Amino acid sequence: MNAALEQIKQEIISGAEEVKSSKEAYEFRKKFLDGKTGKIGLLMREMKNIPPEQRADYGKGVNELKEWAMGIISELDIKMKSKELLERYEAEKIDISLPAEKSEQGNLHPITLIRNQLIDIFAGMGFEIFDGPEIETDYYNFTALNTPQDHPARDMQDTFYLSPEFLLRTQTSAGQIHVMENKKPPIKILSPGKVFRSDDDATHSPMFTQMEGLVVDKGITLCDLQGMLDVFVKKIYGENTKTRLRPSYFPFTEPSVEVDCSCFECGGKGCKLCKGTGWIEILGAGVVNDKVLENCGVDPNEYSGFAFGIGIERTAMLKYGINNIKLLFESDLRVLKQLND
DSSP: OHHHHHHHHHHHHHHHTTOOSHHHHHHHHHHHHOTTTSHHHHHHHGGGGSOGGGHHHHHHHHHHHHHHHHHHHHHHHHHHHHHHHHHHHHHHOOOTTSOOOOOOOOOOOHHHHHHHHHHHHHHTTTOEEOOOOSEEEHHHHTGGGTOOTTOGGGSTTTSOBSSSSEEEOSOTTHHHHHHHHHOOSSEEEEEEEEEEOSOOBTTBOSEEEEEEEEEEETTOOHHHHHHHHHHHHHHHHOTTOOEEEEEEEETTEEEEEEEEEEOTTTTTSOOTTTTTSSEEEEEEEEEEOHHHHHHTTOOTTTOEEEEEEEEHHHHHHHHHTOOOGGGGTSOOHHHHTTOOO
16 A cells, blocks of 8 residues: 555656646646546545555545645646746736837728718708618608609619618608608708618719708798808818809709809819819709608798708718729728828
8 A cells, every 4th residue: 555655656746847837737636636537536436445444544644645745736836827927927028118119090981081071061050960760661762752653763773672661771861751750840950871772883882871961941942052052162172162053853852953063173174073164063952842841741831941962972082082982992091091181
């Protein structure tokens, strides 16, 4: 018995010198002290095979070996953990006398820059922000906006339908219906957000950002619209920028206009950006159609209003000289680093 205990003791002494990490110390502890498979644990399980008159001495010897082994292995574990902690400190040590690593400053995305600028401009004119849902019903996206059933915009090749009733909104104009249904005039809201259309080329994307503006009150006219747009283009494109209105057609406004601004690149003289005309088309607008007001429970004999829709990507492309809308979605740092207001 004594020879067996001495042999295990020597194994622990010699084995402890080979342990190089806390993980190896853990495995070393299991090898000798595990209750089921450890060598000392197996000695305790042999108690039943020892003659009764020798069991007391046997148990005493095994317990003394166990206490000694626990002390040795515990010290070994503490030693290994301290060693590893020192190695970690050494690896993570920072020389504060070294010059700091240069970190680049990030830029806001061009779409975010323009969106924030537009919100600041119109908020300064008293507009409130309304966030509408991106999934709309056919009623809010088309019917309530006086869009005929046979209008091309309703076709599947132009609109992403989720079901016969639900679709991804094609315009933030749907937001004006929600507002007029739930709020009595006077109304002055701005509704920015993503819209979706089945369109894809250098100047169009299946998903883009639009900003709808709506004003409804007594005595609102087309002159109020132009006055507001004059302020807008001066703030976004420069004090010398002017606006002009051209007749157009939208189902939800009557009269409807396309809005141009004088070319901020050449001052209206004619250049590549404005294709020699001196003018750049920037948005669509008009006086809110009486049928749209009636659909929302607003009396067109008492109230009138105007609405306008701005394409934020188009505004960004014009302002920053971007010739392909896809550059706004590719997160190319070579492009984004050039755009920093």
